Amino acid sequence: xxxxxxxxxxxxxxxxxxxxxxxxxxxxxxxxxxxxxxxxxxxxxxxxxxxxxxxxxxxxxxxxxxxxxxxxxxxxxxxxxxxxxxxxxxxxxxxxxxxxxxxxxxxxxxxxxxxxxxxxxxxxxxxxxxxxxxxxxxxxxxxxxxxxxxxxxxxxxxxxxxxxxxxxxxxxxxxxxxxxxxxxxxxxxxxxxxxxxxxxxxxxxxxxxxxxxxxxxxxxxxxxxxxxxxxxxxxxxxxxxxxxxxxxxxxxxxxxxxxxxxxxxxxxxxxxxxxxxxxxxxxxxxxxxxxxxxxxxxxxxxxxxxxxxxxxxxxxxxxxxxxxxxxxxxxxxxxxx
Amino acid sequence: xxxxxxxxxxxxxxxxxxxxxxxxxxxxxxxxxxxxxxxxxxxxxxxxxxxxxxxxxxxxxxxxxxxxxxxxxxxxxxxxxxxxxxxxxxxxxxxxxxxxxxxxxxxxxxxxxxxxxxxxxxxxxxxxxxxxxxxxxxxxxxxxxxxxxxxxxxxxxxxxxxxxxxxxxxxxxxxxxxxxxxxxxxxxxxxxxxxxxxxxxxxxxxxxxxxxxxxxxxxxxxxxxxxxxxxxxxxxxxxxxxxxxxxxxxxxxxxxxxxxxxxxxxxxxxxxxxxxxxxxxxxxxxxxxxxxxxxxxxxxxxxxxxxxxxxxxxxxxxxxxxxxx
Numbered sequence: 033x034x035x036x037x038x039x040x041x042x043x044x045x046x047x048x049x050x051x052x053x054x055x056x057x058x059x060x061x062x063x064x065x066x067x068x069x070x071x072x073x074x075x076x077x078x079x080x081x082x083x084x085x086x087x088x089x090x091x092x093x094x095x096x097x098x099x100x101x102x103x104x105x106x107x108x109x110x111x112x113x114x115x116x117x118x119x120x121x122x123x124x125x126x127x128x129x130x131x132x133x134x135x136x137x138x139x140x141x142x143x144x145x146x147x148x149x150x151x152x153x154x155x156x157x158x159x160x161x162x163x164x165x166x167x168x169x170x171x172x173x174x175x176x177x178x179x180x181x182x183x184x185x186x187x188x189x190x191x192x193x194x195x196x197x198x199x200x201x202x203x204x205x206x207x208x209x210x211x212x213x214x215x216x217x218x219x220x221x222x223x224x225x226x227x228x229x230x231x232x233x234x235x236x237x238x239x240x241x242x243x244x245x246x247x248x249x250x251x252x253x254x255x256x257x258x259x260x261x262x263x264x265x266x267x268x269x270x271x272x273x274x275x276x277x278x279x280x281x282x283x284x285x286x287x288x289x290x291x292x293x294x295x296x297x298x299x300x301x302x303x304x305x306x307x308x309x310x311x312x313x314x315x316x317x318x319x320x321x322x323x324x325x326x327x328x329x330x331x332x333x334x335x336x337x338x339x340x341x342x343x344x345x346x347x348x349x350x351x352x353x354x355x356x357x358x359x360x361x362x363x364x365x366x367x368x369x
Numbered sequence: 370x371x372x373x374x375x376x377x378x379x380x381x382x383x384x385x386x387x388x389x390x391x392x393x394x395x396x397x398x399x400x401x402x403x404x405x406x407x408x409x410x411x412x413x414x415x416x417x418x419x420x421x422x423x424x425x426x427x428x429x430x431x432x433x434x435x436x437x438x439x440x441x442x443x444x445x446x447x448x449x450x451x452x453x454x455x456x457x458x459x460x461x462x463x464x465x466x467x468x469x470x471x472x473x474x475x476x477x478x479x480x481x482x483x484x485x486x487x488x489x490x491x492x493x494x495x496x497x498x499x500x501x502x503x504x505x506x507x508x509x510x511x512x513x514x515x516x517x518x519x520x521x522x523x524x525x526x527x528x529x530x531x532x533x534x535x536x537x538x539x540x541x542x543x544x545x546x547x548x549x550x551x552x553x554x555x556x557x558x559x560x561x562x563x564x565x566x567x568x569x570x571x572x573x574x575x576x577x578x579x580x581x582x583x584x585x586x587x588x589x590x591x592x593x594x595x596x597x598x599x600x601x602x603x604x605x606x607x608x609x610x611x612x613x614x615x616x617x618x619x620x621x622x623x624x625x626x627x628x629x630x631x632x633x634x635x636x637x638x639x640x641x642x643x644x645x646x647x648x649x650x651x652x653x654x655x656x657x658x659x660x661x662x663x664x665x666x667x668x669x670x671x672x673x674x675x676x677x678x679x680x681x682x683x684x685x686x687x688x689x690x691x692x693x694x
Binding site: 058094096098099101103104105106107108109110111112113114115116117119131134135138139142143144145146147148149150151152183184186206207208233234235236282284 | 431433462463464465466467468472474475476477481482484485486489491492493494495496497499500501503504510522523526527529530533534687688689690691692693694
């Protein structure tokens with residue numbers, strides 16, 4: 033039975049159900065228990081934003097606090113995965129990838145290929161991303177494109193509680209390394225989520241709004257702004273397909289191309305920095321494979337090429353919003369050759 | 370001499386060390402012909418370390434290795450013919466020609482890979498040890514690394530984590546005196562790498578890496594303690610490499626007669642042979658028979674590797690994912 037829970041609760045529930053189902057699933061991260069070795073209560077935090085809260089009580093030593101030592105514990109999760117476990121490690125903020133990226137892109141991603149197809153490394157790395165918390169340049173970035181660039185990794189970016197649960201269950205059951213991006217602003221978002229376990233396959237985008245005039249391709253938090261824009265535009269007689277990619281590696285090219293071939297117009301909305309990001313990737317895909325269908329130049333809605341600023345006045349200007357998306361859609365509709 | 374070593378153990382140890390030596394000496398010759406792609410980093414001179422440690426290990430124990438990893442592979446039980454074919458970049462290689470010398474691995478024998486990243490194996494072996502602990506086996510994880518990696522954050526973080534989680538792990542610092550062309554006297558801030566063990570809450574032991582028996586004994590104590598739940602150890606093995614950082618290295622940073630002097634006075638195979646023959650444990654004739662057998666085995670491996678087919682275009686795109694939509 034479905035009931036309303038938050039994005040954060042959906043991820044916690046997915047972890048709990050998979051840990052109950054499969055004893056090889058373990059979880060680790062900074063403060064994932066919270067309070068290990070301290071005199072106060074155990075399970076004090078459940079991760080810095082509380083996603084793993086309550087799991088320690090149910091699963092004991094299968095959920096572990098780690099030192100602030102990302103190379104060691106992300107690498108340990110990778111090594112344990114190659115030795116038969118299914119670890120879920122929390123890289124607190126994706127901005128911290130700089131201190132442990134070797135273990136992700138040189139080790140986890142490459143084992144299978146380098147070892148001639150003999151390695152299976154079912155590790156999940158959960159990580160928080162995104163602007164909106166006034167957390168500034170080192171705690172707000174949107175770095176999924178950098179992971180999608182690496183062969184051997186799968187990259188998942190859920191936008192709703194329903195998707196977060198189903199994609200997390202798939203991530204844990206998947207036999208390849210998965211980087212799971214959780215937008216910290218979405219943690220409190222509520223949505224209908226079935227109580228039972230279900231897996232959403234990777235590489236299947238979700239069309240969250242339908243229309244034949246313009247295709248909007250987006251992901252993560254931007255899906256909500258894109259849908260808001262599409263609803264506003266519909267009142268003005270402009271009908272948009274809004275495609276939530278859900279995973280960017282693998283990428284559902286078919287859904288994107290089918291839509292653009294129908295609408296002839298593309299707006300890509302991406303919260304990551306504008307150079308070499310998901311928006312440029314989708315734009316290149318469409319320019320190459322649906323060129324003949326295009327009636328207007330492809331528009332990209334992204335932040336500017338600057339670090340995420342601190343002041344609320346600046347951060348609000350930095351993050352794309354529904355108005356900017358609507359403006360981009362209007363411009364492709366008004367384009368004349 | 371360690372009371373735990375049977376006659377079979379001694380024969381096995383000698384065969385392993387001789388196999389590594391023959392493998393590497395042959396690669397030294399073959400690499401010069403230009404037929405082997407890429408780079409090779411030879412382990413010759415360091416055989417007593419891999420052999421002394423790995424003689425204690427079971428197939429379900431895991432090791433992580435380095436760019437200088439051939440010796441660890443052989444000591445952990447990897448077959449030499451598919452290993453040689455891998456180094457030649459052939460389809461019959463243990464990794465299908467996709468890994469090469471720096472990434473050769475055989476998970477079936479607990480060998481988690483040579484590693485092109487200095488220090489990369491430290492965190493991985495914490496994971497292997499964690500898996501053994503979680504599954505309730507008494508398996509161990511052994512991380513081999515060099516004096517260069519001893520300054521690398523991944524190794525230092527891994528040692529801290531291993532103690533924090535009380536993992537069944539052994540960190541073997543193979544200090545051959547040079548990180549590429551830079552002396553460890555310059556790059557390591559303390560006198561001995563093992564001196565750092567106290568900072569990570571584990572015992573630190575220094576052992577002469579030319580002496581198989583010393584390595585075997587020290588590793589045996591550390592591994593037994595790890596299996597019993599006593600936590601990790603840092604074992605510093607002081608040894609020498611007989612060749613350059615990689616093949617083709619002119620080694621102008623080393624004293625002119627440095628390697629010659631070590632080969633003549635402290636060679637691990639020579640010391641082993643002297644000791645077992647003077648104690649009457651093994652006959653020289655037995656050892657010579659092993660030498661002949663190993664030479665023939667390595668020769669056959671080279672012949673087979675040279676004759677084997679290369680991977681084809683169809684192999685380029687496989688083995689990236691288990692499944693990719």
